[in-house]
Amino acid sequence: MDKQLEKLISLHDLDVMIADLDRKDIRKRETDMGLHTVGALEELRELRENYCKSISRKWSGLYNQLTKHYGNAVVPALMGRCAGCLTRLPTAVCSNPDRNQKVHTCPTCGRIIYWAD
Amino acid sequence: MKYTVLSKFELSATSRHEAITELLELFPAGEKTRSLLSSALDVREQVGATVVHNNIALPHCRSILVDKLTVVVGRSEAGIMWPSDLVNTVILFVSPVKVNSPQEHSKFLGHIAGKIKKFGDGIASAGSQEELLKLLDFQLEEQGE
Numbered sequence: 479m480d481k482q483l484e485k486l487i488s489l490h491d492l493d494v495m496i497a498d499l500d501r502k503d504i505r506k507r508e509t510d511m512g513l514h515t516v517g518a519l520e521e522l523r524e525l526r527e528n529y530c531k532s533i534s535r536k537w538s539g540l541y542n543q544l545t546k547h548y549g550n551a552v553v554p555a556l557m558g559r560c561a562g563c564l565t566r567l568p569t570a571v572c573s574n575p576d577r578n579q580k581v582h583t584c585p586t587c588g589r590i591i592y593w594a595d
Numbered sequence: 596m597k598y599t600v601l602s603k604f605e606l607s608a609t610s611r612h613e614a615i616t617e618l619l620e621l622f623p624a625g626e627k628t629r630s631l632l633s634s635a636l637d638v639r640e641q642v643g644a645t646v647v648h649n650n651i652a653l654p655h656c657r658s659i660l661v662d663k664l665t666v667v668v669g670r671s672e673a674g675i676m677w678p679s680d681l682v683n684t685v686i687l688f689v690s691p692v693k694v695n696s697p698q699e700h701s702k703f704l705g706h707i708a709g710k711i712k713k714f715g716d717g718i719a720s721a722g723s724q725e726e727l728l729k730l731l732d733f734q735l736e737e738q739g740e
Binding site for chain 1 (some may be wrong): 624625626627628631634635638639641642643645646647648651656657658659660662692697698700701704705708711
C-alpha cells in the first residue's frame with residue numbers, strides 16, 4: 479500500500495479517536511471504567527499535529543479540506559463504488575491489483591479511496 | 596447492534612503490542628488492514644493504558660478499516676505486561692465508522708463496563724472459554740438484536 483495512503487487512513491482513525499473522546503457519552507463511559515481520558519485527548523491532539531507533518535502537503539491539504547466539507551475524507555471502495563457518494567469508480571482502477579499502490583480520489587466527490595485487502 | 600465475537604484462550608504474547616497483534620490475527624481482514632488496526636490500537640494505548648479492572652485490559656477503537664463491530668477475547672495463563680500492570684484477560688474490539696456508530700460504540704462500551712462491574716473478578720478468573728464468554732454475555736458467533 480502507498481505510504482501516503484497508509485498515513486491518510488491512520489490520520490482518519492486518529493481523528494475518529496479524538497472525536498470519540500470528545501463526545502460526552504463515550505468520555506463518561508471510559509472515565510467510569512477508570513480510563514484516563516482528559517490527558518489522553520490532549521496527547522492525541524498533539525500526536526495528530528505531529529503526524530500531519532509526516533504527510534505530504536498536497537495530501538494533508540486535501541484531507542483537511544475534505545474533512546471540513548464532508549466530515550470524512552477517506553472512504554473504502556465498496557463493490558466498485560465510492561462509499562462516500564456511491565459513484566461507480568472507473569473499472570480500470572478497480573480491477574488493477576495494484577490499486578492501493580497510489581492515492582486515488584473519487585472522480586465525483588474527491589474523497590480519498592482505498593480498497594480493503 | 597450486530598457484532599462478531601472471536602476468541603483465543605491460550606495467548607502466547609507477553610507484551611501489550613504482541614497481545615494486540617496476536618488477537619488481530621483472528622480478524623477477518625488482510626495483513627495490511629491488521630497492521631493499520633494494530634497501529635491505531637497502539638496509539639490509543641500509548642496515550643492511556645486501557646486496563647479497566649484487576650487483570651483485564653480493553654484495547655478498543657473505531658476504524659474505517661472494519662465494516663462491522665468485531666470483538667476478540669483473549670486469555671493468557673502467564674499474564675501480559677500492559678505495560679506496567681499484569682493482565683490475563685484482554686477484550687479487544689473495533690467498531691466501524693458509520694453514521695450511528697459512535698452511539699453503538701458507546702452502547703457496547705456500556706455493555707462491557709456493566710459486565711466487568713458485575714462479574715469483574717469472575718471474568719479475570721474464569722476457568723474456561725465458555726465461562727468467560729458467558730460472563731461477558733458473548734457467544735462465539737455473529738450476534739444480533
